[in-house]
Amino acid sequence: MSGQKFLPIAFNMTNTAAPKILIYSQDGFGLGHLRRNLNICLQIKKRSPDASILIIADSPVAPFFKMPPKCDFVKIPTIVKVDTGVWRPDRLTMPYRELLTIRSEIIKNVALSFQPDLFMVDHMPHGALGELAMPLEFIKKHSAHTKIILGIRDILGAGNVIHQQWQNEGAFAAADAFYDAINIYGCAEVYDVISEYSFPATLAKKASYCGYVCREDSSEPPLSDKVLRNFFANDHRKFVLVTGGGGADASYFMDQFIDAVRLLRRETNFNAFVSTGPFMHKDQRELLLNKARGLPIVVSRMGQDSIRFLRRADLVIAMAGYNTISEILRFRKNALIVPRPGPSAEQTIRTRIMSERGWFSTIHPNQLTAERFAELIHFKLQDGNGMNETKLPDLNGATRAASALLSKINGSVKEESS
Amino acid sequence: MSSLRILMYSNDSLGWGHTLRALSVASALSKALHDCSILALTDLSNIGRFKLPERTDYVHLPGLNLRDHQFYMSGRLNLETENTLRIRRKIAQSALKTFRPGVVIFDDSLLDIPSEMRKVLGCVADELPESKVLWGLPDTLGEPEYVKRQWAANGVFEAFGHANEILIYGAESMFDYASAYEMPEPLARKLRYTGYLTRQVNPPQRVRVEVGRLNRAKPIVVLTAGGESGDFAMVDAYLRFLEKAGDLTLQSFVFIGPAIGAREKRALLTRAQRLPGVILHRVDKHMLHYLKFADLSISTGSYNVMCEALAHRKPALVVSNHNEQPDNYFRAKLLQERGLVTTLTPAEFYPEVLREILSKLLFNGPRLTQKTQYETIPQDGFTAIVERVRLLAGRHYQAPALAAA
Numbered sequence: 001m002s003g004q005k006f007l008p009i010a011f012n013m014t015n016t017a018a019p020k021i022l023i024y025s026q027d028g029f030g031l032g033h034l035r036r037n038l039n040i041c042l043q044i045k046k047r048s049p050d051a052s053i054l055i056i057a058d059s060p061v062a063p064f065f066k067m068p069p070k071c072d073f074v075k076i077p078t079i080v081k082v083d084t085g086v087w088r089p090d091r092l093t094m095p096y097r098e099l100l101t102i103r104s105e106i107i108k109n110v111a112l113s114f115q116p117d118l119f120m121v122d123h124m125p126h127g128a129l130g131e132l133a134m135p136l137e138f139i140k141k142h143s144a145h146t147k148i149i150l151g152i153r154d155i156l157g158a159g160n161v162i163h164q165q166w167q168n169e170g171a172f173a174a175a176d177a178f179y180d181a182i183n184i185y186g187c188a189e190v191y192d193v194i195s196e197y198s199f200p201a202t203l204a205k206k207a208s209y210c211g212y213v214c215r216e217d218s219s220e221p222p223l224s225d226k227v228l229r230n231f232f233a234n235d236h237r238k239f240v241l242v243t244g245g246g247g248a249d250a251s252y253f254m255d256q257f258i259d260a261v262r263l264l265r266r267e268t269n270f271n272a273f274v275s276t277g278p279f280m281h282k283d284q285r286e287l288l289l290n291k292a293r294g295l296p297i298v299v300s301r302m303g304q305d306s307i308r309f310l311r312r313a314d315l316v317i318a319m320a321g322y323n324t325i326s327e328i329l330r331f332r333k334n335a336l337i338v339p340r341p342g343p344s345a346e347q348t349i350r351t352r353i354m355s356e357r358g359w360f361s362t363i364h365p366n367q368l369t370a371e372r373f374a375e376l377i378h379f380k381l382q383d384g385n386g387m388n389e390t391k392l393p394d395l396n397g398a399t400r401a402a403s404a405l406l407s408k409i410n411g412s413v414k415e416e417s418s
Numbered sequence: 419m420s421s422l423r424i425l426m427y428s429n430d431s432l433g434w435g436h437t438l439r440a441l442s443v444a445s446a447l448s449k450a451l452h453d454c455s456i457l458a459l460t461d462l463s464n465i466g467r468f469k470l471p472e473r474t475d476y477v478h479l480p481g482l483n484l485r486d487h488q489f490y491m492s493g494r495l496n497l498e499t500e501n502t503l504r505i506r507r508k509i510a511q512s513a514l515k516t517f518r519p520g521v522v523i524f525d526d527s528l529l530d531i532p533s534e535m536r537k538v539l540g541c542v543a544d545e546l547p548e549s550k551v552l553w554g555l556p557d558t559l560g561e562p563e564y565v566k567r568q569w570a571a572n573g574v575f576e577a578f579g580h581a582n583e584i585l586i587y588g589a590e591s592m593f594d595y596a597s598a599y600e601m602p603e604p605l606a607r608k609l610r611y612t613g614y615l616t617r618q619v620n621p622p623q624r625v626r627v628e629v630g631r632l633n634r635a636k637p638i639v640v641l642t643a644g645g646e647s648g649d650f651a652m653v654d655a656y657l658r659f660l661e662k663a664g665d666l667t668l669q670s671f672v673f674i675g676p677a678i679g680a681r682e683k684r685a686l687l688t689r690a691q692r693l694p695g696v697i698l699h700r701v702d703k704h705m706l707h708y709l710k711f712a713d714l715s716i717s718t719g720s721y722n723v724m725c726e727a728l729a730h731r732k733p734a735l736v737v738s739n740h741n742e743q744p745d746n747y748f749r750a751k752l753l754q755e756r757g758l759v760t761t762l763t764p765a766e767f768y769p770e771v772l773r774e775i776l777s778k779l780l781f782n783g784p785r786l787t788q789k790t791q792y793e794t795i796p797q798d799g800f801t802a803i804v805e806r807v808r809l810l811a812g813r814h815y816q817a818p819a820l821a822a823a
């Protein structure tokens with residue numbers, strides 16, 4: 001299995017106190033970071049079952065996924081990104097600056113009272129709108145034994161844009177000042193983060209690639225015939241999963257999908273499950289539900305079972321979010337990807353690079369018509385497994401990230417915390 | 419003038435009754451008070467599944483486990499309890515200092531964690547001297563001798579000293595806190611009885627659809643086992659009753675709590691599937707809505723379930739035990755004295771007894787409860803809470819802008 005050779009020596013926790021790990025996962029209207037971090041947590045728990053993991057989350061549906069044992073979460077008031085660099089409180093009526101103070105203060109005090117051995121920050125070195133800068137300074141000063149690790153996904157956005165943003169917002173400076181290491185949840189051969197974002201040499205030295213993070217254990221089997229029969233009368237047909245992650249902006253392509261199925265009508269030889277996710281607006285979900293009547297399509301919010309649906313699918317039609325793509329690659333799924341066009345270029349870049357390698361097919365949302373969609377679906381289902389499995393990236397990112405994190409604790413002299 | 423900020427604080431180690439109640443109160447407040455923002459502090463782990471009221475967000479604290487109804491143990495984190503408590507305290511203090519609520523509403527669940535209560539109240543007194551402090555307590559907390567002992571041990575009178583008002587979500591005619599718990603005069607003067615918190619909400623579609631499939635001619639029983647350890651025995655006894663019932667044509671919704679493990683659940687599910695008209699669900703946020711359609715509820719008599727039974731004027735059978743749920747047990751006694759519920763101890767809850775009681779409550783003879791008995795119970799709690807908050811908020815309260823012509 002690829003990736004194994006990179007693993008550090010097996011980790012033995014029996015002689016040390018149970019490690020304490022704090023994770024910062026800012027999601028707003030999404031679930032992607034939380035999901036990735038929980039996948040890493042599962043691998044940490046495999047190696048260090050006694051570890052206490054506390055996740056600072058701000059998704060309004062947190063924790064959403066099942067938490068591993070001895071993990072808990074602190075939910076802070078939610079802030080959502082409305083555009084590049086533009087944020088607002090999700091629910092509370094107050095200036096966002098004031099809400100940031102509440103969040104910073106909670107984060108600082110959680111860190112100082114928890115005294116973690118490790119503080120893992122997801123993708124924003126100084127947090128959303130710099131909210132971590134103050135807490136990080138306090139951690140450095142009052143919890144000196146805490147190792148601070150940054151984790152960034154394969155692609156955050158266009159190289160020059162991210163470089164500029166990090167430069168302007170002081171993210172490079174924060175990464176330099178506060179962090180002991182940077183784990184990149186991707187592969188240099190797919191996207192060389194260090195050179196694309198022009199990491200300064202000091203940061204480049206701290207950074208290493210872990211491979212793609214996904215659910216590595218196969219404890220969740222593909223959906224059984226029995227469950228499928230609850231949804232569809234004719235369960236011998238092929239099964240298509242349509243998913244848009246959290247679903248906040250997935251209604252457009254799902255709407256097109258239903259139109260496409262209507263066009264295919266007589267030739268439709270599949271059942272489809274359209275997973276709207278927890279964040280799709282109620283009205284949009286209602287529209288999809290009504291539209292799908294009379295077609296072999298089930299529209300549902302689904303829940304944390306998504307991986308079982310994905311494993312069962314003969315074709316996955318999805319957006320290009322990190323977790324979905326990792327799972328598609330991990331389970332070698334025949335896939336058709338409709339990337340989110342913007343504002344960030346993250347999904348279009350990921351889609352371009354990966355579709356060029358034949359890992360999945362793609363259609364840009366601007367070229368999406370019901371006719372074109374129908375053609376592609378028809379083709380993909382005839383095609384069987386359309387994935388070119390050569391040169392797939394390392395997909396053991398969760399294992400390797402977990403090992404790398406624990407080795408940081410292991411390597412440090414653990415202080416007695418009061 | 420800044421808009422009114424309200425912070426609500428509730429813990430849920432077993433079940434989710436406290437947080438559900440807090441969110442219902444938040445919903446009433448946000449609907450009635452123009453432009454208020456509400457921050458709910460809770461340790462309920464599945465809070466993320468609840469629909470939040472407008473302008474309401476929450477902060478989740480690491481959980482604790484309640485054991486033996488006496489001691490809190492550290493919850494999911496592998497930490498000493500004291501460490502988890504310290505993290506919780508720090509979060510609460512941070513939220514208070516930075517959110518700067520004009521009104522703070524504490525829930526009775528905080529009375530059981532004296533160290534947290536003291537620190538948090540101290541923080542309010544030091545940092546927010548102008549903020550108004552309210553306690554929101556259920557109709558009764560249980561048998562007086564027991565509660566007085568607990569309160570003395572936990573310094574509850576002192577805690578109430580900080581409060582502007584102590585709201586009782588019940589009725590003085592039903593249970594008089596001041597005399598029962600021997601509250602000193604200055605504290606007794608802070609008591610305000612709001613009436614029971616009966617929700618006026620339409621059941622969600624899922625519930626209506628599921629109930630719609632049932633046969634209208636047959637009575638519906640809703641059994642809610644709650645979050646306690648006695649769950650299994652209660653559901654098991656009810657299913658045994660149905661297995662022997664033969665000619666009793668009931669339809670039942672049976673809700674099982676989180677204390678029932680996966681294997682036990684499967685066994686119960688298999689049995690339920692063999693019985694006609696039994697639908698088994700895990701306790702979830704929609705549970706209380708089913709009570710609207712019940713011809714009889716069987717429960718452990720928790721506050722929320724009783725409110726629902728009173729609101730819909732439905733016969734209720736309460737199975738509770740003095741040691742396990744002293745508050746529920748005592749509440750059931752009070753309601754029984756007024757002919758509003760029938761009570762059993764868990765030991766008495768077995769098929770033959772059930773058969774007799776259900777026949778009486780559902781099929782034979784006059785209804786035990788007359789309409790007038792329900793009318794003696796004030797049930798306008800939400801309106802009263804909104805009124806109290808509106809009055810107390812003082813300068814923090816921004817009157818609604820006049821509607822533009």
